[in-house]
Amino acid sequence: MGDSESKRDNLFANPLGAVSGFVFDQAVVDVFPDMISRSVPGYETIIAHTGELASRFVQPDTNCYDLGCSLGASTMAIGHSIEGRNANVVAVDNSTAMLEKCKVILASDSATSAVKLVNGDICDIDIHNASLVVMNFTLQFVPVEKRPGLLKTIYQGLNPGGCLIISEKLSFEPESLNKLLSDLHHDFKRGQGYSDLEISQKRDSIENVLVPETLDTHIQRLRACGFKSASPWFQCFNFCSLVAIK
Numbered sequence: 631m632g633d634s635e636s637k638r639d640n641l642f643a644n645p646l647g648a649v650s651g652f653v654f655d656q657a658v659v660d661v662f663p664d665m666i667s668r669s670v671p672g673y674e675t676i677i678a679h680t681g682e683l684a685s686r687f688v689q690p691d692t693n694c695y696d697l698g699c700s701l702g703a704s705t706m707a708i709g710h711s712i713e714g715r716n717a718n719v720v721a722v723d724n725s726t727a728m729l730e731k732c733k734v735i736l737a738s739d740s741a742t743s744a745v746k747l748v749n750g751d752i753c754d755i756d757i758h759n760a761s762l763v764v765m766n767f768t769l770q771f772v773p774v775e776k777r778p779g780l781l782k783t784i785y786q787g788l789n790p791g792g793c794l795i796i797s798e799k800l801s802f803e804p805e806s807l808n809k810l811l812s813d814l815h816h817d818f819k820r821g822q823g824y825s826d827l828e829i830s831q832k833r834d835s836i837e838n839v840l841v842p843e844t845l846d847t848h849i850q851r852l853r854a855c856g857f858k859s860a861s862p863w864f865q866c867f868n869f870c871s872l873v874a875i876k
C-alpha cells in the first residue's frame with residue numbers, strides 16, 4: 631500500500647493485566663497494515679477485487695464512497711481502477727490519527743483520481759450520486775442498532791445499478807460451527823506469527839467493539855433496504871465480502 635513505515639504489530643504481545651477496549655488510536659495506526667494483513671485472511675484479495683469491482687461499476691461523473699477508509703487501501707484500489715472517468719472518491723473515517731496518516735500515504739500514491747478525505751461518523755454523512763459504496767471491515771464496528779439506518783442511507787444515495795461492497799467478520803449458528811470457524815481463524819493467526827497470548831488479549835480487547843452478525847442477517851437486511859441482489863463473492867473462515875446491487 632505504499633507504506634514503507636508500517637511496523638510489526640506487537641500491541642498485545644506482553645501481558646496487559648486489564649485489557650482495554652480496542653480503539654483506532656495512534657498505536658494502532660502505526661502497525662495497522664501489518665495488523666490487518668496478518669489478522670484478516672483474504673484481506674489483500676478483497677482489496678484487489680474492490681478495485682476490480684470499482685472498474686466494473688463506477689460510472690463517469692459519479693461518486694464512490696470508502697466508509698471507514700483507515701489508511702486508504704480501498705481508496706487507492708478504487709482510485710487506480712477508475713482513472714479518467716471523472717469520478718470522485720470520498721474517503722471517510724472518524725479516527726483523526728488514521729486520517730492524518732492516510733493523507734500522507736495518498737499524497738505519495740500515483741493514482742490521479744480525485745479523493746476527498748472526510749473526518750466524520752459514517753452514520754452522519756451525506757451520500758449522493760454514488761455508483762459504488764465500500765465498507766471493508768467497518769460495518770462491524772458500527773453499533774448494531776445504527777446499521778439498518780446506515781444501509782438505508784447508502785441505498786438511497788446509490789444510483790440504480792450501483793454497487794455496495796461490505797466485508798465483515800461473520801458469526802455462525804449453531805455455536806459449534808461458530809467455534810470451528812473461529813478456531814480456524816485463530817490457527818491462521820498463529821500461522822502468521824501471533825502467539826496464543828496475543829490472540830487471546832486481542833480477542834478480549836475487540837469483544838463488544840467488533841460485533842459480527844450472521845450472513846443471513848446481512849443478506850436479509852440488504853434485501854429489506856431494497857437491494858435487488860446481495861451475495862457473498864468471497865469467504866475465508868469467518869471473514870466474508872458481500873456485493874449488493876441496487
Ligand SMILES: C[S@@+](CC[C@H](N)C(=O)[O-])C[C@H]1O[C@@H](n2cnc3c(N)ncnc32)[C@H](O)[C@@H]1O
Pocket residue numbers: 654666677697698699700701702703704722723724725728750751752753765766767768771772
Ligand atoms: C478495520 S478498519 C477498516 C479498514 C479499511 N477499510 C481497509 O480496508 O484497510 C475500520 C475503520 O473504520 C473506522 N470507523 C469505525 N467506525 C466508524 C464510524 N462510525 N465512522 C467512521 N469511521 C469509523 C475506524 O476508525 C477504522 O479506521
